[in-house]
Amino acid sequence: MTTRTRQNITFELLQAKAREIGFDVCGVARPKIDARNQQRLDEFVAGGEYGSMAWMNDPERLPRRRDPEMLWPDVKSVIVLGSNYGPAENPMALLDHPDRAMISVYAKNKDYHDLIKKRLKQLARWVIEQSGGAEQVKVFVDTAPVLEKPLGQASGIGWQGKHTNLVSREFGSWLFLGEIFTTLDLPEAEPEVDHCGSCTKCLSACPTDAFPAPYKLDARRCISYLTIEHDGPIP
Structure with a gap:
């Protein structure tokens, strides 16, 4: 991935800048969702497994979710960034202390949306500057x-595990994700392969x-959904 584009940005330069800003991982993909993941999305929606998150089945949003180019027709590349939020100590150790409440690791820090969006905008500005102002960008963080x-x-930057989250070989599932959509035609990376094999520890946990x-995933049974997205009583 050393070929320079006409905008004079290489993947190596992009990755170095991303790390300088504070991201731990950086990758580039085409704005396409493969057929397998489109099917998984369709099955998730058809089965009503999104619970009360009605926007998942919104007739305007769903096609855009299946196809990034419907979200923004001019997009040529998607820069995917991740920031590690893994704790120094194993949070599962708290299970040995039933007298103590458990708080999700991500909720113990500042709102990641604000932090990641700030970094995304900083990198996006650099992309525009490097292209001489000839390219456009849009940033997304959930x-x-x-x-x-x-x-x-x-x-x-990782693979989608059996628990449906992204898994990094270096950081595990501890990545906050954000994306920069751009009209810049960047060299794409090699997709990561699934390394889960026969392991089902995440499912059993x-x-x-x-x-x-x-x-x-059936969100209706998910603690994260029930405590954040669901407005009614927890069953």
């Missing part, structure tokens, strides 16, 4: 119908059995 985990796998099958 703010638009973007299937960021399949794009993350396509960009080479779920206390509410929210995974009816590998790579299949």
